[in-house]
Amino acid sequence: MADVVIDQEQEASDTRDVTDLVLQDILAGVLLPGTWLKQIDLERRYKCTRPEVRRALDRLAQKRLVEHVPNRGYHVYEPDGRRAREVSEIRIILETAIAGTIVQNASPEDIDTLGKLAEHFDLMVLNGTMLELYEANLAFHRRLLVLGGNLELIDLITEIRQRTSSAPVSQWRTRARIEQSGREHHMMIDAIAAGQPERLKEVVRQHILQN
Amino acid sequence: MADVVIDQEQEASDTRDVTDLVLQDILAGVLLPGTWLKQIDLERRYKCTRPEVRRALDRLAQKRLVEHVPNRGYHVYEPDGRRAREVSEIRIILETAIAGTIVQNASPEDIDTLGKLAEHFDLMVLNGTMLELYEANLAFHRRLLVLGGNLELIDLITEIRQRTSSAPVSQWRTRARIEQSGREHHMMIDAIAAGQPERLKEVVRQHILQN
DNA sequence: GTATCCAAAATTGGCGCCAATTTAGGATAC
């Protein structure tokens, strides 16, 4: 397993927490699975102190994005096929479960908003960075879930979604797949507009399985 | 909001983590909602150092069992009706979703094991402490979920189950309700033995709603 | 040439100190 390579210093964006910064680098594929996260490296990389690094690592270990080996350190989790499959299954259960409510609650304005977010995603596919794309995707799905009316569920899905994304590169590698994701977003909106919950469920299922 | 009252010192069980100790005291209702968790108090109560206390508090805050107010401290979350309802809804979604798989996978030995665990729960209703009862209940449900075949799902349910338990006293207050829980466990087993997933789902739904 | 052992360097992780902020209590003014 390779160590963290500090090739370029990153601007200290003081507003955001170190935990988020590390998390984003893992999700963006900058910190690859298996990478040992040495405290000194992170300290320099994110221009922060030792305790901050340790807090971040502990939190990420709690979220099971990194593994903690006592007296050895922390390293990014290796992709686990079984686990990824199980998380997908859970996501399908949760996200299809509220499809009915979403279809019921969606007003024309909501559908319009979703359309804008889907188009924003398409735009980021062409002109955005990996992170912007990731966030555009998150924004669309978050807005969709809001219509489900269960705030706790949104947090939960956001959380478990991060658990699989420890292999972001392998999942999002092909442009064709990303473009397909964009099309599926519009298919979801169409299903909602048509008032067809079953169709929405099917698209969501495919969307999660193909990610 | 009252502060932590240190009436009796607790034996230092060195094997277990401070986080778990605080967690259990919250679940057991020793640390009531609203209680301010002062670092010095916890330090003395659990015979541990300052950094250990802080790590525990940070973890519990991540799990949203306590709330962190910067420069003020941490306090146990007040019960939130909306949130409790939403968590119940999520639990119903997840636990009924795998009912079919559970019925399919359950062997006669599994049913036998479940029966023993259900009986153990009944026994604890009579002779056990609140914590033992809580753990007996957890053991039964965990064994049940194992039959669902999704390990990730078990962890997830265990996790979100803790989120509502911030009001353990109000939920488990009456003995009648606890005994009803015990009966429902047996009803679940019966439904599994009879190979009736729909009946299992219904019992699970009621079980969660009445908790 | 390869395996083993030992020592030095590096890394993790426990712990306590102290500054910054907040809270409580009392003195003063009205």
Added chain:
DNA sequence: GTATCCTAAATTGGCGCCAATTTTGGATAC
């Protein structure tokens, strides 16, 4: 007697040091 301000005590939380453990590199023996 009550409200306001100010001071002192208490609490949080940032930060760095140092011991314990692990890893690495090299010297030695076979």
